[in-house]
Amino acid sequence: MAGIYIHIPFCKQACYYCDFHFSTNQERKTDMVRAIARELVLQQPYLAGQTITSVYFGGGTPSLLDEEELRLLLDTIYEQYTVSSDPEITLEANPDDLSLDKLQLLQQLGFNRLSIGIQSFYEPHLRYLNRAHSTEEAKRCVQQAKEVGFNNLSIDLIYAIPHPDHSVWQADLATAISLNPQHISAYCLTIEEKTVFGRWLRHQKIPPIDETFAANQFEQLVSGLASAGYEQYEVSNFCQPSWESKHNSNYWKDVLYLGVGPSAHSFNGNSRQYNVANNSKYLNALAESQVPYEWEELTQADRINEYLMTRLRTKWGCDLAWLKQELNYDLAVVQADYIEGLIRNGKAMLENRQLVLTSAGKLLADGIAADFFVDSE
Template sequence: MSGIYIHIPFCKQACHYCDFHFRTNLKLKEQMVQAIVQELKLQKNYLPEKTVRTIYFGGGTPSILQSREIGNILEAVYKDYEVAAAPEITLEANPDDLSKTKLNELSTMGINRLSIGIQSFEERFLKLLNRAHGPREALQAVENARSAGFDNLNLDLIYAIPHKDHSLWQKDLDLMMKLRPEHLSAYSLTIEENTALGRWTKKGRFSPADDHFSAEQFEQLMETLSEHGYQQYEISNFCLPEKHSRHNTAYWKDKPYLGIGPGAHSYNGKSRQYNILNNPKYIRTLENGNIPFELETLDEEERLNEYLLTSLRTMWGINLNYLQSEFQDDLLKRKNSYLSKISTEGFIELSNQAITLTKNGRLLADKIACDLFL
């Protein structure tokens, strides 16, 4: 199975925590859409497995595009790629873009999954994060999406926001459970250097929450979602049965994908391509008929370690047969005493087929994966 990721590098305003690639100046939006269409054309032979089963508009803020522009990009995908009969087509959206008219247009053109950036239901924290929407708009967007027929929604939340204590976090979780999205992604607020929060932290004007505070809210998250019948199929991702993101799951299972747009990357099983992050240069290079990317050939060790890192975070865990057949790695033998130790301590579950994390292990996912690296 193959997936296509399309990066839309524009946002209405810069959220204070975000270091993704985006610009708030929309002057190049039309040209960007044309360049994306052009890149789709030029990359039509990239994917080793030809059938495309998932298409994902990410960003930035894809919902900032007009429906006509999203339609042009989708048309380009259908023109040059073999798209499966029932593809998963996701669009990341901000609540303030989701009017009833827009949602009906998106649904008509085949978008069947929305990922809405809610982040918090409280005005003061949305302001701290510099989100462009308020709590009422978030609720309205979900209601509008349901009336437009969307039955596969992901909603995003952020936890470990300083001064947002555990009872306020619980309030967000309870409200979220009333909305009952099919999928929920929740991320701990991390402070990146090149963001407003990063600069304030450096100057001592902002104090991030500590690891203990964050871990407690993560446990609250896991408990609440489990009580309501959600599966934690990846550390930060929860879903109702069968509603996992097919697109993201393919990344975690080492499947190839094609990334289109500035800053997007692609993976064909052997190498990774990174598109340049500069919007004007991206557009200019494509206008001249070339794709502006850098190539990184991955050696077996890098591929193996990446697989360990991503698969361990999922509920399917590290597939030992896959490790053996793809990398000739006998992990049970290579890390025998370490695995027995952390299994006895209750951090992993061990079988002949897979290694999965227990609830306690999920708090240490990345450390455990690094300890298993080649």
């Protein structure tokens, strides 16, 4: 079992908060797609013997690709890899790209899941973030996606956008629930240094993120979605029963995956590869049939820390027996007092050697994982 991630490094415009790898110059879009198809061929041995259960087109904005470009990538995957009979094939999409014709095309091509970058339904917040779509486009595309037959939709939201009160966030949540998607991902606004917001923060043009405001909105998110029947299966990811994203779950369950395209990462259980995050360098290398990546072998400490970091954020939690058996790390003994304190304070539960954080604990998941980290030798 394995997954494929395809990074499409182009966007119409730069959202002010975004530090993903992308370019707004789309002149070489088709060249890039051909290069990524070439990488899919060259990297085929990376997943030799594996069956692909999830294919994820992310970015950037993969919904910018036209029929021929999407078809080339999908055909290459089916030609080069063994794909399961019911793979999850996701396209990340922005509402302004999802016309009725485009939605029908995506269905015909075999995409069976859309992850739609809505972020907010409130027009002033869309403008604040520099999103390219409107409130109306966001609502329309979800409705039309359902009409053309998509029954596995995810929408992305952002909370903690500065506002005098919580009314906009509560309205955003209510609108998201009323659209009834199978999956909702909600992320706290963060201000990264190399973004427009990062620059504006340095020049005091925007306020920093208010941690208390963000924590309140996170609580509203968790309780609001729970009341609407969504399960929080990871800190930022919620789904209706049995609609977890295979792609996301693969990352958290140590499943192998190949990432292709500039800046994409790959993981084979023991090492990680990081493709160059530069479109020109990527294109030049692929023109020579070379994949430009850096490689890192994971130490025992890396593997333990990654496991703790990812699994503590999920509803599955950490399997302490697995940690001991596979990674020779007895967390239950090494951190006995700390674990007992978490349980006493209602932050964690321990059942059948599974350490799972409660909702209150999930709010602190990254900090708790960091407290558990082991040092590299």
